[in-house]
Amino acid sequence: DVLIDSDLKPWLIEVNSSPSLGRDNQLDHEIKDALVRDVFTLVDAPGFNRHALADTLKKRLQSKTKKSKFRQEDGIQSAIPDLQNILKGDAPRGYGTLPSKHKAGHFEMIAPSAQYEGIRAFHQNKK
Numbered sequence: 001d002v003l004i005d006s007d008l009k010p011w012l013i014e015v016n017s018s019p020s021l022g023r024d025n026q027l028d029h030e031i032k033d034a035l036v037r038d039v040f041t042l043v044d045a046p047g048f049n050r051h052a053l054a055d056t057l058k059k060r061l062q063s064k065t066k067k068s069k070f071r072q073e074d075g076i077q078s079a080i081p082d083l084q085n086i087l088k089g090d091a092p093r094g095y096g097t098l099p100s101k102h103k104a105g106h107f108e109m110i111a112p113s114a115q116y117e118g119i120r121a122f123h124q125n126k127k
Contacts, residue, residue, distance in 0.1 A: 038105025046090035056082045 001014040021036070023029045093099065098109075110116055
Protein backbone atom coordinates (compact mmCIF):
# COMPACT_ATOMS: atom_id res chain seq x y z
CA ASP A 1 0.00 0.00 0.00
CA VAL A 2 1.24 3.47 -0.85
CA LEU A 3 0.41 6.85 0.67
CA ILE A 4 0.84 9.92 -1.53
CA ASP A 5 1.67 13.10 0.40
CA SER A 6 0.80 16.72 -0.42
CA ASP A 7 3.94 17.03 -2.59
CA LEU A 8 2.73 14.01 -4.59
CA LYS A 9 5.58 11.94 -3.20
CA PRO A 10 4.66 8.24 -2.75
CA TRP A 11 5.43 6.53 0.58
CA LEU A 12 5.42 2.75 0.92
CA ILE A 13 3.27 1.84 3.93
CA GLU A 14 2.77 -1.90 3.65
CA VAL A 15 3.56 -4.82 1.39
CA ASN A 16 0.84 -7.48 1.29
CA SER A 17 1.87 -11.13 1.22
CA SER A 18 -1.12 -12.04 -0.99
CA PRO A 19 -2.06 -8.96 -2.98
CA SER A 20 -5.12 -8.94 -5.20
CA LEU A 21 -4.18 -9.01 -8.85
CA GLY A 22 -7.79 -8.73 -9.98
CA ARG A 23 -8.31 -6.10 -12.65
CA ASP A 24 -11.66 -4.35 -12.41
CA ASN A 25 -10.93 -1.22 -14.46
CA GLN A 26 -8.46 0.27 -16.94
CA LEU A 27 -6.20 1.67 -14.20
CA ASP A 28 -6.00 -1.79 -12.58
CA HIS A 29 -4.97 -3.24 -15.97
CA GLU A 30 -2.25 -0.63 -16.49
CA ILE A 31 -0.76 -0.84 -13.00
CA LYS A 32 -1.02 -4.57 -12.35
CA ASP A 33 0.05 -5.68 -15.82
CA ALA A 34 3.15 -3.49 -15.52
CA LEU A 35 3.82 -4.80 -12.00
CA VAL A 36 3.68 -8.45 -13.11
CA ARG A 37 5.95 -7.71 -16.11
CA ASP A 38 8.45 -5.93 -13.85
CA VAL A 39 8.43 -8.77 -11.29
CA PHE A 40 9.22 -11.34 -13.99
CA THR A 41 11.93 -9.07 -15.40
CA LEU A 42 13.44 -8.65 -11.92
CA VAL A 43 13.35 -12.37 -11.09
CA ASP A 44 15.07 -13.14 -14.42
CA ALA A 45 14.51 -16.88 -14.12
CA PRO A 46 16.60 -18.88 -16.59
CA GLY A 47 14.83 -20.79 -19.33
CA PHE A 48 14.56 -24.53 -18.85
CA ASN A 49 14.07 -27.67 -20.87
CA ARG A 50 10.61 -29.04 -19.96
CA HIS A 51 11.33 -32.45 -21.46
CA ALA A 52 14.57 -32.79 -19.49
CA LEU A 53 12.70 -31.81 -16.30
CA ALA A 54 9.95 -34.38 -16.96
CA ASP A 55 12.52 -37.11 -17.73
CA THR A 56 14.50 -36.30 -14.58
CA LEU A 57 11.39 -36.37 -12.39
CA LYS A 58 10.30 -39.73 -13.85
CA LYS A 59 13.77 -41.18 -13.35
CA ARG A 60 13.97 -39.99 -9.74
CA LEU A 61 10.47 -41.24 -8.90
CA GLN A 62 11.30 -44.66 -10.34
CA SER A 63 14.55 -44.88 -8.36
CA LYS A 64 12.74 -44.01 -5.10
CA THR A 65 10.20 -46.80 -5.62
CA LYS A 66 12.99 -49.39 -5.89
CA LYS A 67 13.64 -48.99 -2.14
CA SER A 68 17.34 -48.52 -2.74
CA LYS A 69 19.44 -47.17 0.09
CA PHE A 70 19.60 -43.41 -0.49
CA ARG A 71 22.43 -41.22 0.73
CA GLN A 72 21.91 -37.46 0.60
CA GLU A 73 25.46 -36.86 -0.71
CA ASP A 74 24.78 -39.15 -3.67
CA GLY A 75 21.52 -37.32 -4.39
CA ILE A 76 23.20 -33.92 -4.48
CA GLN A 77 26.04 -35.13 -6.68
CA SER A 78 23.69 -36.88 -9.09
CA ALA A 79 21.45 -33.80 -9.27
CA ILE A 80 24.16 -31.54 -10.71
CA PRO A 81 24.22 -33.02 -14.24
CA ASP A 82 20.40 -33.19 -14.21
CA LEU A 83 20.14 -29.52 -13.24
CA GLN A 84 22.67 -28.50 -15.89
CA ASN A 85 20.64 -30.41 -18.47
CA ILE A 86 17.31 -28.93 -17.28
CA LEU A 87 18.67 -25.37 -17.15
CA LYS A 88 20.51 -25.75 -20.49
CA GLY A 89 23.80 -24.82 -18.82
CA ASP A 90 22.46 -21.54 -17.41
CA ALA A 91 22.20 -20.83 -13.70
CA PRO A 92 19.83 -18.62 -11.73
CA ARG A 93 21.20 -15.44 -10.18
CA GLY A 94 22.98 -16.35 -6.96
CA TYR A 95 21.52 -15.66 -3.54
CA GLY A 96 22.30 -12.08 -2.52
CA THR A 97 23.39 -11.09 -6.04
CA LEU A 98 21.68 -7.89 -7.10
CA PRO A 99 20.02 -7.74 -10.52
CA SER A 100 21.59 -5.54 -13.16
CA LYS A 101 19.86 -2.19 -13.71
CA HIS A 102 18.38 -3.29 -17.04
CA LYS A 103 16.79 -6.27 -15.24
CA ALA A 104 15.08 -4.18 -12.55
CA GLY A 105 12.07 -3.19 -14.65
CA HIS A 106 10.60 -0.02 -13.18
CA PHE A 107 11.66 -0.96 -9.65
CA GLU A 108 14.04 1.42 -7.94
CA MET A 109 16.37 0.20 -5.21
CA ILE A 110 16.08 2.40 -2.14
CA ALA A 111 18.46 0.47 0.12
CA PRO A 112 21.34 0.16 0.23
CA SER A 113 22.07 3.51 -1.42
CA ALA A 114 23.92 6.71 -0.58
CA GLN A 115 20.60 8.46 0.15
CA TYR A 116 19.43 5.62 2.41
CA GLU A 117 22.73 5.57 4.30
CA GLY A 118 22.52 9.36 4.85
CA ILE A 119 18.99 9.11 6.23
CA ARG A 120 19.92 6.15 8.42
CA ALA A 121 22.97 7.97 9.80
CA PHE A 122 20.88 11.07 10.48
CA HIS A 123 18.30 9.10 12.46
CA GLN A 124 20.97 7.21 14.40
CA ASN A 125 22.63 10.49 15.41
CA LYS A 126 19.28 11.78 16.73
CA LYS A 127 19.05 8.94 19.25
